[in-house]
Amino acid sequence: MSAGLAVAGVRAGHPGVSVLHGVDLAVPAGALVAVLGGSGSGKTTLLRCVAGFHPLDAGEIRLGDRVVAGPGVEVPPERRRVGLVPQDGSLFAHLSVAANVGFGLDRAARRGPRVRELLDLVGLADLADRMPQELSGGQQQRVALARALAPDPAVVLLDEPFSALDAGLRAEVREQVRAALRAAGTTAVLVTHDQQEALGVADLVALLRDGRIVQVAPPREIYGTPADVGVGTFVGEAVVLPAVARGGCAETVLGALPVAAADGPGQLLVRPEQLRLRPGGPARVREVVFHGHDATVLVELGGTTLRCRTAEPETPEPGSEVSLQVRGPVRFYPD
C-alpha cells in the first residue's frame, strides 16, 4: 500500500516545553487511523504539525510523495491540501450549509455539482440552505466533514470530532462519518482520548504516550496483544496480576496459565470478559454491577479483587462462592 501520510522523527513543542519527542507514524493511503492518547500526550500538537499550524523542531512530514514539513521546508497550511474537522465543527456562522461546504472550492466549482455531491455523501442534501445555527451538533459535524472533503484533500484530520456530542448521538454520527470517509476513499487521521471510539472507528489505532507513538496496530490486535501493560490498560478494562513465568507457564492466583516463552517475575494481563464464572469454588463474589447488556462481577480470590465481565442472563449473588476459568490467550510482561 502506498503511504498517504508519513510522519518521521517529528519533534515539536512550545518554548521551553517539548511535547512531541520523535513521532513516527505511517498512514496507508485511504486508511483511517485513530491516534489515541491521554491528556497531555501531544495528540493535538501532532495534528497541528500535520496541518501546518505548528512548526517542527525536527523530523519530516510527507503527504503522498510531497514533503510538506521538514528541514528547510514549511509548506503553508493553505497549500498542504489537508482537510480539518475541529472538535466543535467550527462552521462559519455567517454562511449557509452549502456555502460552508463550497468554501474551499473556487468560484466556478462552488456553483457546480460538487457541493451537492458532498452533502449527499454525508446525507444532508436537504439542509443545503440552512444556517449552521439551525443544525444539530451531529449534523454540524457532518457538514464540517463535507467542507473538509470538498477540495479533495490528501488527508483529513479529525480533532476529537465526536466529543462535543451527546453520548446517544455519538455512536450514530461516528458511523455516518466513517461511512462517508470510506465512500470518499480519503486518508484520514482522527485524534481522540476515547478508546472505544478509536477501536470502533479506525482501521489502525496508534497509541501516543508522552509524545511518542508506542504501538500501531489494527483495533483487535492492540486490544488483544498490547505492547505493554500501560497500553493494555489504556485501550480497555484489564485485570493485571503479579505472576512468575517458567517454561511457558505463568503462576498466578488464577493457577498456571500458558504464556509466550519467558522466565522470571512479571505481570499478567487478562481482559475481564476472559474470566468465566462457575458456581462453587475458592473465590467469593463481593459485588455485582449491572450494565444492561452485561454485568461486572467483582470477585475476591486469594486477597486480590478481580473484575469479571459476564453477558450471562443469570449472575451469581454477592457472597456466593465461585471459581474462575480463563478463556483465550493471556499476555505476560516480564518486569
Add this chain to the structure above:
Amino acid sequence: MTAPPSTRSPARAGAAPRALLAAAAVTGALACVPLLYLAVRTLEAGPGTVAGILARPRTGELLTRSVLLAGSVTAACLVLGCGLAWLVARTDLPGRRVWAAVLALPLAVPSYVAGFTWIAEWPGLAGFPGAFLVLTLVSYPYVLLPVAAALLVSDGGLEEVARSLGRGPGQVLLSVTLRRVRPTAAAAGLLVALYVLSDFGAVSLMRYETFTLGIYTSYRATFDRTPAAVLGCVLVVLAALLTWGEYRARGRAAGWVGRGTPRPPVPVRLGAWRPVALLAVVAVAAAALGVPAVSLVRWTVAGTSAGVDWPALGSAAVATLQVAGVGAALTTLLALPVGILAARHRGRVVTAVETAAYAGHALPGVTIGLALVFVGIRLVPGIYQELPLLVVGYAVLFLPLTVGAVRTAVAAAPVGHEEVARSLGCGRAVAFARVTLPRALPGTVAGAALVFLTVVKELPVTLMLRPTGTDTLAVQLWSHTGAGAFAAAAPYAVVLVLVSAVPAALLDRAVHR
C-alpha cells in the same frame, strides 16, 4: 484537550505578519507623538526656566485647586455611588430596577452641558461650589455602575454566614458587603479622579481655575507658550499616576468579583427607612437630570422667543457631524491593525504598540490639544488649524475606545475558523477577510459609532485645534455660555443632546440585540 493551555492562546496563530506590524507601529507612533513633543518642547526651555515656572505661586495654586477638586468630587462620588448602588442592588427600594437605569443616565450628559444649565440658573454657583456640584453629578455613575454590578454578582451566602455568626445587618454591611466591593470602588474612584483632573468644560464654565483651565488660559493669553507646556507636563504626570493606580486597583477588583457562586442575595428590608431612601434617590435624580432638563427647556423657550440664529445653528450641526465622521473614520482605520494584532498575537512589540495606543486614556484633552498645537506650528505648519490636525487629535484621544472594540470583536471570532479556512486553501489575509471580518464587523462599527458620539461631545481638543470658522455645537455652547448669553446657548445644548442621545439609543439597541 491534550495540549497545554498555551496552545489555545492567541500566540498559536504564529508570528505576526510584517505588514500588520508595520501598520500598527504607525498608529503606536502617532499616539506617542504628542506626548513626546510636549516633553521636548518643555526640555527645550532649559531647566532654569522650567524650575522657575514650577516655582511660581500660580502653579501651586493650580495644583491645590486641581487636587482639592479631584479629591472632594471623588469622595462625594464614592459616597453617592456606593450608597445608591447598595440601594438599587441590595434593598427592597420601590422600583429599584427603574432607578438603576435612571441613575446611570447622567453619564451621557457632557460636563459642560450640565455646567451650562447650573450656571444659567444660579450664576452665584461659579467657582468651587459649582465645579464640585456639576462634576459630582455627572461622575457618580462611574462608581454606581461597577459597584452595583459587583454587588449583584457577589454571593449573598457570605452575608448570611456573617448574620448566622451573630452580626447585625448594619455590621454585615460594613464588615462583609462593603469589604467585598472595596477594590471595585477604589478603581472607580480613581477613574473619577482622572476624569475630574482632565475635565475642561465644567471648570471653565464655572470659572474655577484648575490645571486644565490654567493651561488653556496661558496658551491663549501669551505668546510664550513655555509655561503652558510645563503645566501640561505636570498634568500628564498626575494623570499617569492616577491611571496607573486605577489599572492596579482594577486588577484586584477583577480577582474579587470573579469568585463565588452567584446566588442572588436576599434584599435587605428597609422598613421605616424606605421613604427616606426613596427621597434620597429622587433628590439625586432630580439634581442630575431634572435640573438640566428643566433649565434646558426654560432657556430654549426664552431663546426661541428672542429668535434663534438658525444659520449659525445649522452650520454648527453640520460642522459637528463632519468632524465627528472624519474623526471616527480615521480613528477606526488606525485602530484596526492594533486591535487585530492584540487579539491574535502576543509579543513585546504587540504589547508596546497596544500600550501606546492606550495613551489617550491617560492624557487629558487639553494636553493633547496643546501638544498638537506645538507639532502643528513647528513641524507641519501647513496643517495647523486645519481639519487633519484636529482629527489626529481625536484619534489620539479616542484610540482606546476603538482599539478595545476591534480587539474584542476580532477575539470573539474563533481562531479555529481561520485555521479551517487556511486548510481549505485560503491565504492568511483572505482567510481573515472571508471568515473573521464578517464576524468582527458589527463590533468594529459599534466602536466607530462610539467614537463618533464621543467626538460630537468633545470640547477642549476641538477648541484648540479647530479650523478657523469651524464651530462645533460644543464650541458654540461653550462660547455663548462663557459670554453669559444663556438663551443663545440653549438651542446648541438641545441639538447636542439630541444628536448624541438618538444614536446612543440606537447603538445601545444594536449592541443588546
